Amino acid sequence: MSFSSEVKNELCRVSMQRACCTRAEAYGALLHASVFSHREIRLSTENAVVARRLQALLQRAFFVECEPQRQGRKYQIVLDQSAQIGRIFDALGYDRKSHVTYHLNRNELEEACCLASFLRGAFLMAGTVAGPEKKSHLEMKSGHQSLAGEEMSLMLDLGLSPKLAHRGGSCLLYFKDSASVEDFLTRIGAPHAAMALMEAKVEKNLRNTINRQVNCETANLVKTADAAARQIAAIRTVLDTHGEEAFPENLRETVRLRLAYPTDTLAELAQRFDPPISKPGLSHRLKKITEFASKED
Numbered sequence: 239m240s241f242s243s244e245v246k247n248e249l250c251r252v253s254m255q256r257a258c259c260t261r262a263e264a265y266g267a268l269l270h271a272s273v274f275s276h277r278e279i280r281l282s283t284e285n286a287v288v289a290r291r292l293q294a295l296l297q298r299a300f301f302v303e304c305e306p307q308r309q310g311r312k313y314q315i316v317l318d319q320s321a322q323i324g325r326i327f328d329a330l331g332y333d334r335k336s337h338v339t340y341h342l343n344r345n346e347l348e349e350a351c352c353l354a355s356f357l358r359g360a361f362l363m364a365g366t367v368a369g370p371e372k373k374s375h376l377e378m379k380s381g382h383q384s385l386a387g388e389e390m391s392l393m394l395d396l397g398l399s400p401k402l403a404h405r406g407g408s409c410l411l412y413f414k415d416s417a418s419v420e421d422f423l424t425r426i427g428a429p430h431a432a433m434a435l436m437e438a439k440v441e442k443n444l445r446n447t448i449n450r451q452v453n454c455e456t457a458n459l460v461k462t463a464d465a466a467a468r469q470i471a472a473i474r475t476v477l478d479t480h481g482e483e484a485f486p487e488n489l490r491e492t493v494r495l496r497l498a499y500p501t502d503t504l505a506e507l508a509q510r511f512d513p514p515i516s517k518p519g520l521s522h523r524l525k526k527i528t529e530f531a532s533k534e535d
């Protein structure tokens with residue numbers, strides 16, 4: 239199942255207790271119907287759960303009885319009786335004879351609770367959202383520029399800031415940053431889906447951080463090992479040709495310890511001196527040794 243379907247299934251479980259919100263949700267869905275006119279209302283969806291939700295919304299909000307019909311991959315709800323359409327138009331404040339229905343009648347959405355419900359209905363019909371494994375993206379499509387503009391201002395009222403784009407003949411309202419996607423889903427009634435996105439993001443960040451640390455530590459280890467290998471090679475060159483006596487007295491302990499503990503870091507090796515010496519002190523001596531070796535070479 240796609241993540242969008244999971245989100246929609248979660249949205250379809252939101253209770254229909256408040257009459258104002260039930261009507262607002264139905265309204266959001268109707269404005270994204272394939273046909274919403276005074277002659278016909280046609281809602282279509284590929285999601286069976288959404289089809290049942292639409293049926294219940296129309297029944298509860300407008301006392302309109304209908305049955306979703308399966309057509310290929312889609313489920314359709316078609317209303318063509320003027321009495322049914324009239325009830326819906328009256329309830330939403332539309333003129334029964336008017337053709338212009340694809341605009342948002344804000345009088346119907348006075349309560350703050352209803353704004354989110356309206357967007358839920360709209361998202362059920364026209365929304366998609368990328369899953370946790372993908373880049374953040376949520377969009378809502380509308381065939382009507384004016385509607386997209388009105389929905390945008392409605393989202394702004396809720397503190398959400400979508401972007402607007404055009405694709406083909408459609409307008410898209412979309413969010414690309416994960417925080418806005420999560421916020422939107424939470425607001426319209428899918429907090430579990432929002433949480434899934436959030437957890438995936440946290441996990442990904444954590445993985446990246448760990449990878450960075452491991453890379454960094456590996457790089458340091460390689461650097462230490464390289465330096466030690468160079469020092470040891472230099473020492474061996476001198477020892478092989480001239481023996482330990484070739485080294486000045488004050489460097490001999492360093493020579494012995496470096497050979498005895500080839501994998502030690504500077505800090506570890508410095509501690510092995512009796513008494514221990516400082517890291518810069520050791521570094522200085524090792525530098526002297528390599529310089530001395532290159533001269534002897």
Ligand SMILES: [Zn+2]
Nearest residue numbers: 258259351352
């Ligand atoms: Zn409400």
